[in-house]
Amino acid sequence: MTDLLDGMVRAFWLVVTLDRDLVEITLRSLRVTLTALAIASAIALPFAALLSVRRFRMRRVTIAVLNALMGLPPVVVGLIVYVFLSRSGPLGVLGLLFTPTAMIIAQVIIIVPLIASIAHQSLRELWSDYHDLLISMNASQVQRIKALLWDGRRALLTAALAGFGRAIGEVGAIMVVGGNIDHATRVLTTAIALETGKGDFAMALGLGFVLIAMAIAVNLAIHWLGHTETEGRW
Amino acid sequence: MKTVVLGAVASLFLTSAALAEEMKLAVTTSFHNSGLAEILLPEIKADLDLDVQLLVVGTGQAIRLGEAGDVDAILVHSQKAEEKFLAGGNGTHRREIMYNDFVFIGPKSDEAGLQAAKGAAEALQLIADVEAPFVSRGDDSGTHKKELSLWAAADLDPAGFDAWYRAVGAGMGAALNTASGMEAYIMADRASWLNFGNKGNLELLFSGDPVLFNQYAYLPVNPEKHTHAKNDLAMKLEAWLISDQAKELINNYKINGETLFVFNAKQ
Amino acid sequence: MQKQMFPLIAKHALVRRRGKVLVGPIDLSLQGQGTSIVIGPNGAGKTTLLKMLHGIERMNGGSLDWACPKAEAQRRQAFVFQNPIMMRRSVVDNIAYPLQLTGVGRDEARARAAVWAERINLGDALDRQAVLLSGGERQKLALARALIREPDVLFLDEPCASLDGRATREIEEILTEAAATGTRLIMSTHNMGQAQRLADEVLFVLRGNIHEFTPAKEFFAGPITSQAQAFLNGDIVE
Numbered sequence: 001m002t003d004l005l006d007g008m009v010r011a012f013w014l015v016v017t018l019d020r021d022l023v024e025i026t027l028r029s030l031r032v033t034l035t036a037l038a039i040a041s042a043i044a045l046p047f048a049a050l051l052s053v054r055r056f057r058m059r060r061v062t063i064a065v066l067n068a069l070m071g072l073p074p075v076v077v078g079l080i081v082y083v084f085l086s087r088s089g090p091l092g093v094l095g096l097l098f099t100p101t102a103m104i105i106a107q108v109i110i111i112v113p114l115i116a117s118i119a120h121q122s123l124r125e126l127w128s129d130y131h132d133l134l135i136s137m138n139a140s141q142v143q144r145i146k147a148l149l150w151d152g153r154r155a156l157l158t159a160a161l162a163g164f165g166r167a168i169g170e171v172g173a174i175m176v177v178g179g180n181i182d183h184a185t186r187v188l189t190t191a192i193a194l195e196t197g198k199g200d201f202a203m204a205l206g207l208g209f210v211l212i213a214m215a216i217a218v219n220l221a222i223h224w225l226g227h228t229e230t231e232g233r234w
Numbered sequence: 235m236k237t238v239v240l241g242a243v244a245s246l247f248l249t250s251a252a253l254a255e256e257m258k259l260a261v262t263t264s265f266h267n268s269g270l271a272e273i274l275l276p277e278i279k280a281d282l283d284l285d286v287q288l289l290v291v292g293t294g295q296a297i298r299l300g301e302a303g304d305v306d307a308i309l310v311h312s313q314k315a316e317e318k319f320l321a322g323g324n325g326t327h328r329r330e331i332m333y334n335d336f337v338f339i340g341p342k343s344d345e346a347g348l349q350a351a352k353g354a355a356e357a358l359q360l361i362a363d364v365e366a367p368f369v370s371r372g373d374d375s376g377t378h379k380k381e382l383s384l385w386a387a388a389d390l391d392p393a394g395f396d397a398w399y400r401a402v403g404a405g406m407g408a409a410l411n412t413a414s415g416m417e418a419y420i421m422a423d424r425a426s427w428l429n430f431g432n433k434g435n436l437e438l439l440f441s442g443d444p445v446l447f448n449q450y451a452y453l454p455v456n457p458e459k460h461t462h463a464k465n466d467l468a469m470k471l472e473a474w475l476i477s478d479q480a481k482e483l484i485n486n487y488k489i490n491g492e493t494l495f496v497f498n499a500k501q
Numbered sequence: 502m503q504k505q506m507f508p509l510i511a512k513h514a515l516v517r518r519r520g521k522v523l524v525g526p527i528d529l530s531l532q533g534q535g536t537s538i539v540i541g542p543n544g545a546g547k548t549t550l551l552k553m554l555h556g557i558e559r560m561n562g563g564s565l566d567w568a569c570p571k572a573e574a575q576r577r578q579a580f581v582f583q584n585p586i587m588m589r590r591s592v593v594d595n596i597a598y599p600l601q602l603t604g605v606g607r608d609e610a611r612a613r614a615a616v617w618a619e620r621i622n623l624g625d626a627l628d629r630q631a632v633l634l635s636g637g638e639r640q641k642l643a644l645a646r647a648l649i650r651e652p653d654v655l656f657l658d659e660p661c662a663s664l665d666g667r668a669t670r671e672i673e674e675i676l677t678e679a680a681a682t683g684t685r686l687i688m689s690t691h692n693m694g695q696a697q698r699l700a701d702e703v704l705f706v707l708r709g710n711i712h713e714f715t716p717a718k719e720f721f722a723g724p725i726t727s728q729a730q731a732f733l734n735g736d737i738v739e
Contacts, residue, residue: 087303087460095462097304098258098289129586135557136580137599137650147598151589179289181258194290197407198267199414199432 007205011213014206022207026214029187032100032174033167034218036107040167041160044112048119048159049145052127063120069113074106078173081106085177098179103187106173111163118162122155123148161219168215188214256285257467258305260296263405264377265309265450268334268425268494270487277483282470292405294374300324300453303460307468311450312376325453326465331475332484332495333449336380338440339410339427340366340419348419348439355388357440362390365398367418371409372401380448381421387445410436423448428489449498476501505568506577506653507533507685509554513563516553516709523549524709526563531687535701536680538717539689542738546709547689548583548658554687555580555656576603579652583659585643587631592623595631595642599650617645621675637668644675648684655679657688661695673698693733697721705729707738 014022051062083089085097085105096102126148134144149156171189178185180194188211195204265271271288278284289299293310300308301324309331310316316328338348338357346366351357361368370392371378385392392399402412406426413420414434422430427438452475454468474480476499484497508530515525524546531537531554539547552558554565555578567574579599588595596614601607618624621641626634631642640660647655657676661669669692676699680686690696696703700717705724713720713729724730732738 087462088301092303098287126589130588132552132557132580132582133586133588136555136582137602138575139602143602147588179287179291181287181289183285184287197263197405197411199407199411199430201432 003201003205006202008209010202010206011209015210015213022210024183025186025188025191025207026210028100028185029168029189029211030214030218032103032187033107033164036104036111036167037160037164039104040108040111040115040163041156043108044116044163045119045149045156045159046145048116048123049148051116051120052123052148053141053144066113066117066120070117072110072113073172074110074170075172075176077110078106078176081109081173082177097177098181098185100178100185102177103174103185106177107167107170110170110173111167114166115159115163118159119152119156122159123152126152126155157222161222164218165215168211168218254279254283254285255464255467256287257307257464257471258287258289259471260289260291260299260305260308260310262293262296262310262376263290263407264311264375264423264426264448266290267406267429268423268487269429269489270425270484270495273483273487274480277479278471278474281479282474284467284470286471290405292371292373292375293377293379300455303455303463305455306464307452307454307471309450309452310376311448312379313449313451315376315379316451316453319453323459324456326456327453329452329472329476329499331450331452331480331499332497333447334495335424335441336377336421336446336448337424337427337438338419339413339422339436340439341417342435342437343417344437344439346419351440354384354440354443354445358384358388358390361419362388362395365396367398367400367416369409369413369416369418369420370399370401371406372403373405375405376448377406377421377423380446384421384445424492425489425494428492428494450495475499505533506574507531507568509565509567511554511563511565514553514560514565515562516549516558517561522709524553527711529711529714533685536676536686536688536699537702537704538696538700539687539704539706540691540693540696540732541689541706541712542732545706547706549709550704550706550711551580551656551658551687551689577653579647579650579655581640581643581647581655581657581660583662585639585646587634587639587642589632590630591628592631592634592642593618593627596645596649599646603650613649614645617649621645622671636663637665637671640664640668640672641675644672648675648679652684654685654687657686659689659691661690661692669695705732 051059081102082097084091085094085102086092087097096105130147134147139147169189171193174187175190175193178190180186180190188207192204192207192211195207261271266288275286278286289305291299293312293315296308296310297315297319299305300319301322319325320328340346340348346360346364348357348360351360370381382392400412400416400418402409406422407430409420410422410426410430411432414432414436417435424441452472454465454472455463457463457465481497484495485493487494511527511529513526513528516523539550541547549558553560556575557580588598593611593614596617597610600610600613615624615627618627621644623638623642634642644660661672664672673695676686688699697717702716703713703720704711705713707728713724713726715725724733728738
């Protein structure tokens, strides 16, 4: 119990004094995860829309595989990315191992199936509504996808936020591909792991509370930004 | 207001270009937990304008990183593994820098009676006799290898132990956490122990046997095998590590008034 | 000069789903004038027939040909569905959407949509979310959405099915205007009064087949088949 209270006090002081390390780590966490989120959404959302409107033979299989990929253990993804990016691996020449870029890559791979799957569920429903209408209006494939993505944007936002949640709390994969290097690839989750390993639970909890608060703040900010875009919320 | 938030988000993505040179050094968790790096790195940055990026991993992984060429040099403490590393053409040479020692930690109650032991081998024998809970690193690290060699010296084989011997497969800090939680015996390097924040009912029960000394060595990665390895920077760092300045910093580094490392590089 | 779309000729057109024949085989020739009303009991296949003629119900046999190329024909038709789907956007954006599909700029499309919204008495609900509209308002919106494209042919599937007298009149006024400006209407209905008001010719559909195809005056004076007569009397016809 004292650990929890110590943790909260620690968190409070870290934030209030704008502890330099904390700020650096937090900004890096945000940078890595938000970049991964942007890239993953750019891949997953149109893919989900395409999957909803297009009929092709392997559709059912693709959807099943997509849903299964959601269950990919993140640390295994990290390991595979590590092997690829290692100097003795196929992509070693890029020199990406132990950089934030490697962490972004790992996170993108982890959250794309999640975002695509959730987005697909709701886009599929929307499509079954819009189907006759858009076909009757002669909308092209691209136009149908655009309509789905725009009108379904609330659900897509939910999917993206689910991806964000999964990414911001991720520790295994990014520990492996990032190396938790101080001032280079250390983020909130890996710092928590480090402090826990040192036995400094108060610090670890402090960082944990900051992480929670930040995740909530980002969620609220996105919702707020989203709200003001539309006239007439529903 | 919205623009302010969006602007703040945008600025997150503008990273400043690093002007200092940088290299990657794989070090062991034991070294990192001692806290010595926090003293040395800023001095290195000031003197050499060099950013040494530390990858804190177990000895086994440090060796692997060196073999794969994912780092520019390694700092480990397992002579056998180091010699094998060199034999494989992975490193240019081995430079001893400093040593610290291992200690035996255990619950205050000390049911094995370690405090009366006269040597490391005897201490382990006492633990095995009463089958007191014992936490092992179990991760092929320098510390783990040392521990295994000590069991061997006492004519005991951990492979045949019962459940009182717990191999956790983790770094020093995590292993200490586990030992603290279980009130078990554990062998740790002195620095990690002194810096450890969750001691609970654990105490330092035995130390001082010369066989427990722990030699750290610096091995640059071989640029002939890995052409991209920053060998010039690695050599620059080595020169600094064996300098008088480093000698002073290392010998004077204390935790709670106790020195941890003894500088023994040949200058 | 636009190519003539009509006649629309169906030869042995057939729609089968899950082993059951829903419509056909149908042989039909529709000319370019007037308003055709499709009537018949529930389940007779009126909706399927309309969808088939419009081209959004896949045929399992036979052929369906307009006088002009298929792609052009598709552009020049519109369809108002029973229980029309509202897109998840505002009233004005719903009506503007078909224009945007053809490349009209957003501002111009919205301006033209606003004019149509006025015409259907939704001028003060431009920015309301369309999903919040009542049944009658939805039907009117769907009609505006179809007519804004200035189609040559407009299919309607029971557009006034769930509307009260006043809303029905409003819709019929718009339809009559459209017909007067040359839009070919092909519409199904359950409302015999409406059928009589609007029809130039009648198609009586029974069990997936066109049982009678007669000019309206003659049909309502006295249909040829006994089933059609029974239907007009309000009897149950199978």
